Amino acid sequence: MAIERIQEELRPRFVQFFAPLQAPGGMPAGWKILDIETDQGVSLVFTGPHSTFTIELERRDAARACLARTVHFNVYYSVVDRLAPERRTYDADERVLFECVVACIAAREGELALTDVTDWSARVRVREIEVSRMLAPESPRVYYMNAYVGCMIGCSFCYASHRGETSRWLEGLPRTRWGQWADVKINAAEVLRRECDNLEPGIVRMSPIITDPYQPIERKYAITRQALEVLLEKGFIPVILTRSSLILRDIELLARFPQAAVGFSIPTDDDAIRAAVEPGAESIEARLDTLRQLHDAGISTYAMLQPMLPLDPERYVEMLAPLVHAIDIRPLCEVPRLEETLRQIGRPGPLDPGWEEATYKTIRAAFEARGVVVNPENEPWAYLAPPGHRR
Ligand code: SF4
Secondary structure, eight states: OOEEEEEOOHHHHHHHHTHHHHSTTSSOTTOEEEEEEOSSSEEEEEEOSSOEEEEEEEEOOTTSOOSEEOSSEEEEEEEEOTTOTTOOSOOHHHHHHHHHHHHHHHHHGGGGOOOOOBOTTOOOEEEEEEOSOOOEEEETTEEEEOSEESOTTOOTTOTHHHHHHHHHHHTTOOBOOTTSEEEEETTHHHHHHHHHHTSOOOEEEEOSSSOOTTSTTHHHHOHHHHHHHHHHHHTOEEEEEESOGGGGGGHHHHHTSSSOEEEEEOOOSOHHHHHHHOTTSOOHHHHHHHHHHHHHTTOEEEEEEOSOOSOOHHHHHHHHTTTOSEEEEOOOOSHHHHHHHHHHTTOOOSOOHHHHHHHHHHHHHHHHHTTOEEOOTTOGGGGSOOTTOOO
C-alpha cells in the first residue's frame, strides 16, 4: 500500500474563508469564534452571551434534513447550553448569528472551485498528515482529539461518513467507499505535547465520531498510544470510545492514569445483527470481554448504545450493567441505510418509532435501577467513576 505524506491544508484554508466573520461588524456583538475544525466537514464553534453554538457544514444533499442549504452545502447547528441542556432550538441571538454564517458561505463558496468525482473502485488509501493542532475545545477543561480521520472499520450506518467525505471533497479528492481510507496524524504526539503545555488540564475525549482510536492501523502507527503517553505526562484525563479490543494493548498505560474512562459502542445484544451492520467490527462477546478486563483493571468503563438496533432490553441490561459505570443511549441515525441492511438479513427493521421510545424508557429505567449513570453526554466528567468505585 503506497503511503502519501502531506501537510494539513484544509483547516488554514477555512480559517481564511471565514475571516469576514471576524472583521468588525461581521457577526452580532457578544459572539466570538472559539474554534474552526475540518476533520468532519467544517465545524465552527462560537461562544456567546449564554451558550456555545456549533454550526456545521456538510456537502449539499437534498435528501438530508438541515437548517439551511446553499449552492454547495447543507448547514446544521447544535447548541450546548449548560443551563438548559435539553434545549434543542435556537434563540433570536443565535438565529442572527446563524444567518450571518450562512450569508458568508453563500457569498464565498464560489471561490472554492469544488469538483464532483466518484471512484468506487479506488483501493485502500492511507495518508500520513502533518497537522498543526490536535486538541479542539468543547467546553471549559473539556477537549477532543482525533488521532486519525477516516475509519477502516467501515460500519454501514456510520454517521461520520458524510462528514469525512465532505472534508475529502473540499480537498478535491474523489469520493471513495467509507472504510477504504484513513488519514494518520503522524506528528500528533509532538503537537499534543506543545498544546498541553499551554492549556488547563482537563478531559480529552478520544475520538467522538470521525474515527475509531483503535481502528486496525493503530496497530502499526500507535498514534493513540503516543497521545496517551503525552496525556499521562501532562496530567490530562482520557475518555475513550472504541469498538476494538486492541485497546487491551494499552491497558497498563491506562491503569496508570489517576482517572481515565473507556467506553465501548454496543448497539445490540444480537451478534447476527451486529455482524450485518458492523461487519468490520468485533463481536459483542469480544467487546464485553474487553470491557470486563478494563473494569477489572480499575478503569472507569461505560457503554454507548447508538444506534439502538433491535435488541432484547432485559438481556442487554443484564449483560452490561455489571460492567459499566455509565451508559449513553442515543436514537437511531442513518435509518434508511440501517433498514436496508436489516431487510437483507430478513430481520424486521427498527421502523416503528413507538418501539424506539418504549425500548429507550425500559432500558433507561433498568440501568438506573442498577445504579448506572444514564446519558452523561452533557457532563463529560460523569463518565468517570468516583475514586474507589467498583461495581
Ligand atoms: S467504528 Fe465508529 S467511526 Fe468507525 S466506521 Fe464504525 S461507527 Fe464509524
